Amino acid sequence: AQKITQTQPGMFVQEKEAVTLDCTYDTSDPSYGLFWYKQPSSGEMIFLIYQGSYDQQNATEGRYSLNFQKARKSANLVISASQLGDSAMYFCAMREGNTDKLIFGTGTRLQVFP
Amino acid sequence: NAGVTQTPKFQVLKTGQSMTLQCAQDMNHEYMSWYRQDPGMGLRLIHYSVGAGITDQGEVPNGYNVSRSTTEDFPLRLLSAAPSQTSVYFCASSYFSTGQKLFFGSGTQLSVL
Numbered sequence: 001a002q003k004i005t006q007t008q009p010g011m012f013v014q015e016k017e018a019v020t021l022d023c024t025y026d027t028s029d030p031s032y033g034l035f036w037y038k039q040p041s042s043g044e045m046i047f048l049i050y051q052g053s054y055d056q057q058n059a060t061e062g063r064y065s066l067n068f069q070k071a072r073k074s075a076n077l078v079i080s081a082s083q084l085g086d087s088a089m090y091f092c093a094m095r096e097g098n099t100d101k102l103i104f105g106t107g108t109r110l111q112v113f114p
Numbered sequence: 115n116a117g118v119t120q121t122p123k124f125q126v127l128k129t130g131q132s133m134t135l136q137c138a139q140d141m142n143h144e145y146m147s148w149y150r151q152d153p154g155m156g157l158r159l160i161h162y163s164v165g166a167g168i169t170d171q172g173e174v175p176n177g178y179n180v181s182r183s184t185t186e187d188f189p190l191r192l193l194s195a196a197p198s199q200t201s202v203y204f205c206a207s208s209y210f211s212t213g214q215k216l217f218f219g220s221g222t223q224l225s226v227l
Contacts, residue, residue: 006156033213045204045218052213091156095213101172102147102206102216106156 002027002096006105013082013112020067021077021108023092031097034075036066039089039107048090051075053097082112116140120205120219127195127226135190135222137205143217144210146188150174150201151221157204163188164210195226 003026013019025034036048051059051066059066067076079086092105121136139146147162149172159172163182177199179191188207192199202223206216 009154035215043202043221045206045216047215047217050213050215093157093216101159101162102208103159103173104149104157106154 002029002032002094002101002103004092004094004103004105006092006108008108009106010109010111013079013110015084015112015114016081018078018080019082019110021079021090021092021110023075023077023105025073025075025092025094027073027094027096029096033095034066034068035093035095035102036064036075036077037091037093037104038086039091040085041088045091049077079110084112084114086110087112118205118207118217118219120203120222122222123220124223125225127192127224129196129226131192131195133192133195135192135203135205135224137188137190137219138186139188139207139217140186141207141217142185143207144185145214146182146205146207147172147216148178148180148188148190149204149206150199151204152201160190160203192224197226200224200226 005024032053034051038046049061063080065078089107091107095102118139148160149157161180163169205219208214208216
């Protein structure tokens with residue numbers, strides 16, 4: 001069964017520093033997609049970045065990059081040059097090729113301090 | 115460009131009452147789903163649909179009912195509300211493909227007393 005694990009309930013980072021949020025996954029399907037979403041205190045879910053299982057390069061979107069290590073089944077989110085506005089909950093999610101479902105991890109709360 | 119529209123934004127129910135959470139999308143997405151979000155539990159899938167007339171259960175389907183009569187609408191029904199159903203509910207939609215991201219509604223805060 002597919003599973004997403006986020007082991008960091010909370011993380012702190014100083015403004016302008018980089019931070020890595022961990023995500024590991026479990027699947028037996030060779031075709032899958034990995035997503036990261038941000039949820040600020042206002043509650044909406046904001047898509048950040050996507051990595052496909054067959055993608056050769058790590059995905060990047062502005063200050064966000066995904067450190068994809070397929071053999072270790074990890075898909076960590078790296079935020080460079082943290083900003084105060086990055087303070088939020090961050091969710092890792094996976095969609096398998098042979099299922100219709102997108103499954104989420106329990107999230108990591110990131111707090112950026114000046 | 116409305117995207118995914120959820121109503122209501124807030125709702126208070128008494129135990130045993132029934133109600134329907136509405137969800138509509140205007141992006142012609144085949145895939146629609148309902149999640150509930152509880153503290154420390156992340157988002158858990160309740161029900162989902164890959165097209166009109168097709169629905170399936172997610173991780174936590176008990177106490178909820180869905181139907182998909184049109185591509186646009188995917189209502190979630192609480193048959194007999196219980197305090198354990200106090201949660202934030204999100205509707206989401208996407209094209210049906212491994213690489214397609216979900217578009218989320220703004221959420222419904224439901225309290226069952």
